[in-house]
Amino acid sequence: MKTLLYILQKEFRQILRNRTILPMIVVVPLIQLLVLVYAATFELKKIEMTVVDRDLSPASRGMVTLFNGIPFFRVDGNVAHEKAGEELLLKGQTDVVLVIPAGFEKSLMREDQAQVQLLIDAIDGNTAQLIYTYCNSILFNYNKQIIANWKGLPDFNPPTEVVVTENYWFNPELDYKWFMAPGILSILVTIIGMFLSGMNLVREKEYGTIEQLNVTPVKKYQFILGKLIPFWLIALFDLALGLGIARILFDLPLTGSLPLLFGFAGVYLISALGLGLFISTITDTQQQVMFVTFFFMMLFILMGGIFTPVESMPQWAQLINHLNPISYFMRIMRMIILKGSGFSDLLEEFISLVILGVLFLSLAIWRYRKTA
Amino acid sequence: MENRQPVIKAENMVKKFGAFVANDHLNFEVYQGEIFGFLGANGAGKTTAIRILCGLSTPTSGNITVGGFDIYRETELIKKNIGYMSQKFSLYEDLTVSENIRLYGGIYGIPWRRRKEKEKELLRKLELEEARNKLIAGLPLGWKQKLAFSVAILHDPAIVFLDEPTGGVDPITRRKFWDLIYEAADRGITVFVTTHYMDEAEYCSRVSIMDAGRIEALDTPENLKKQYNARNMDEVFVKISRK
Numbered sequence: 118m119k120t121l122l123y124i125l126q127k128e129f130r131q132i133l134r135n136r137t138i139l140p141m142i143v144v145v146p147l148i149q150l151l152v153l154v155y156a157a158t159f160e161l162k163k164i165e166m167t168v169v170d171r172d173l174s175p176a177s178r179g180m181v182t183l184f185n186g187i188p189f190f191r192v193d194g195n196v197a198h199e200k201a202g203e204e205l206l207l208k209g210q211t212d213v214v215l216v217i218p219a220g221f222e223k224s225l226m227r228e229d230q231a232q233v234q235l236l237i238d239a240i241d242g243n244t245a246q247l248i249y250t251y252c253n254s255i256l257f258n259y260n261k262q263i264i265a266n267w268k269g270l271p272d273f274n275p276p277t278e279v280v281v282t283e284n285y286w287f288n289p290e291l292d293y294k295w296f297m298a299p300g301i302l303s304i305l306v307t308i309i310g311m312f313l314s315g316m317n318l319v320r321e322k323e324y325g326t327i328e329q330l331n332v333t334p335v336k337k338y339q340f341i342l343g344k345l346i347p348f349w350l351i352a353l354f355d356l357a358l359g360l361g362i363a364r365i366l367f368d369l370p371l372t373g374s375l376p377l378l379f380g381f382a383g384v385y386l387i388s389a390l391g392l393g394l395f396i397s398t399i400t401d402t403q404q405q406v407m408f409v410t411f412f413f414m415m416l417f418i419l420m421g422g423i424f425t426p427v428e429s430m431p432q433w434a435q436l437i438n439h440l441n442p443i444s445y446f447m448r449i450m451r452m453i454i455l456k457g458s459g460f461s462d463l464l465e466e467f468i469s470l471v472i473l474g475v476l477f478l479s480l481a482i483w484r485y486r487k488t489a
Numbered sequence: 490m491e492n493r494q495p496v497i498k499a500e501n502m503v504k505k506f507g508a509f510v511a512n513d514h515l516n517f518e519v520y521q522g523e524i525f526g527f528l529g530a531n532g533a534g535k536t537t538a539i540r541i542l543c544g545l546s547t548p549t550s551g552n553i554t555v556g557g558f559d560i561y562r563e564t565e566l567i568k569k570n571i572g573y574m575s576q577k578f579s580l581y582e583d584l585t586v587s588e589n590i591r592l593y594g595g596i597y598g599i600p601w602r603r604r605k606e607k608e609k610e611l612l613r614k615l616e617l618e619e620a621r622n623k624l625i626a627g628l629p630l631g632w633k634q635k636l637a638f639s640v641a642i643l644h645d646p647a648i649v650f651l652d653e654p655t656g657g658v659d660p661i662t663r664r665k666f667w668d669l670i671y672e673a674a675d676r677g678i679t680v681f682v683t684t685h686y687m688d689e690a691e692y693c694s695r696v697s698i699m700d701a702g703r704i705e706a707l708d709t710p711e712n713l714k715k716q717y718n719a720r721n722m723d724e725v726f727v728k729i730s731r732k
Contacts, residue, residue, distance in 0.1 A: 123595030
């Protein structure tokens with residue numbers, strides 16, 4: 118026990134003297150939150166629309182005006198032919214082409230129905246879905262207007278209309294930042310913890326200082342804990358810092374209990390740091406640690422549900438995610454922060470994280486060799 | 490030497506790295522209180538042997554005891570009883586002199602009061618009192634080596650292993666370093682030292698000379714010089730290596 122204290126004293130001294138680590142601890146969370154949360158957004162702010170109006174009638178113009186009136190639609194010019202519209206779509210200069218065929222108004226008057234065509238750039242399926250939904254609801258409004266104006270009826274209001282009113286729970290304004298911030302924060306503490314601890318251990322190998330420790334009676338677990346505890350504390354500090362910044366900048370609600378959140382973070386970080394340290398016991402240089410850690414981190418982060426919900430991944434991916442500590446932690450963060458979940462709601466995640474933590478940390482201690 | 494009690498015993502010590510045999514059936518005994526010189530050219534297998542004896546590496550085969558403990562089963566007991574100074578300076582450069590002493594004193598479980606006394610004495614002896622709160626990174630190499638040696642024997646081990654402790658410093662500094670070695674030997678610490686400086690070989694109680702993984706000669710410097718009809722150890726070494 119005393120030995121561990123001496124080792125910890127040494128580690129903290131070295132960290133506090135390191136001119137790279139200290140700024141990293143403060144600057145990294147700031148930059149990540151400021152840049153990533155704003156940049157990694159799915160919100161549609163602007164839709165470029167091109168109109169191919171082959172009817173050029175009051176009816177067709179009325180439709181275009183309606184689109185024009187929506188703030189995030191930018192109806193950008195009229196082209197005469199579908200071909201020209203398709204060209205723009207191919208070049209990526211427009212998001213959606215609205216084709217109003219010749220005879221649109223006539224058909225509307227005579228037959229009570231007419232068709233328009235929407236060509237949507239669907240490279241990003243999510244965005245295409247959104248554009249389609251927006252356009253659809255605008256066209257629906259157009260229909261209602263026509264019926265009201267031309268048929269001379271008051272605003273079309275059938276007596277038995279079903280009115281759908283939305284109420285979005287846990288994130289009522291659908292603020293994307295609220296969804297992203299907890300995710301980014303979980304990545305942040307992972308990067309800080311995993312990289313710093315792993316790099317630190319392997320640095321002792323590079324400098325040869327580990328040999329001097331290896332000839333002493335220091336216990337393997339004491340050495341590993343000496344590398345774990347400082348960075349565990351630093352990562353928790355960064356979580357607090359990040360939460361503070363997110364609270365101020367995005368008004369991120371902290372619905373659930375903070376002690377619970379930090380308790381979970383503490384358990385999670387043992388598994389993340391354990392993995393980082395394990396990687397550093399099987400590598401010899403900081404470069405190797407970087408590459409291997411980076412590989413796992415990319416895999417874990419992208420599979421962990423930062424952008425796509427884990428539930429909509431294929432079965433095999435969900436199976437892999439059982440071994441992915443980030444996926445548990447990301448869920449925990451969102452559930453506690455946005456939903457206010459309690460311990461009993463997260464029991465399954467808790468047990469999984471404890472198992473992963475024990476597993477990775479034991480692997481690190483087991484694999485650390487005092488004898489080459 | 491007076492006490493013919495072996496503290497290190499190696500029988501048929503073999504270390505192979507793939508097809509390469511770094512240590513080829515080494516047999517030697519080191520007695521308590523002696524300064525045992527382990528000589529050989531670069532790549533002769535000195536460092537491999539010393540790393541095995543310190544428990545940093547496992548031998549391929551052979552019966553070896555260090556301080557009476559078995560090298561396979563009792564590595565942690567061995568580590569309590571030995572000190573080691575590696576070829577490459579391996580104290581923490583980003584800690585001060587005093588902080589390094591505190592760390593290793595703490596790890597070896599030296600009580601606080603005792604450590605304070607030892608630290609004071611050590612700093613006085615090395616004339617490092619002024620530099621005690623300076624980072625090691627800024628010290629000259631000669632000082633670093635003396636400090637590394639002093640830290641290696643801080644816990645009064647039975648045996649201290651020195652792997653080319655005086656590489657890269659001037660003859661005067663080397664002389665002073667050997668004064669420290671003699672002092673430690675006087676206190677009853679057995680010294681196992683590798684070197685390729687033949688003048689240093691003269692300072693040893695007994696020396697073994699390694700060549701290409703084998704021990705070619707093992708005796709006191711006096712006897713070796715007689716045996717090879719040489720004026721000094723340098724000639725002995727050259728004669729053995731040319732064989």
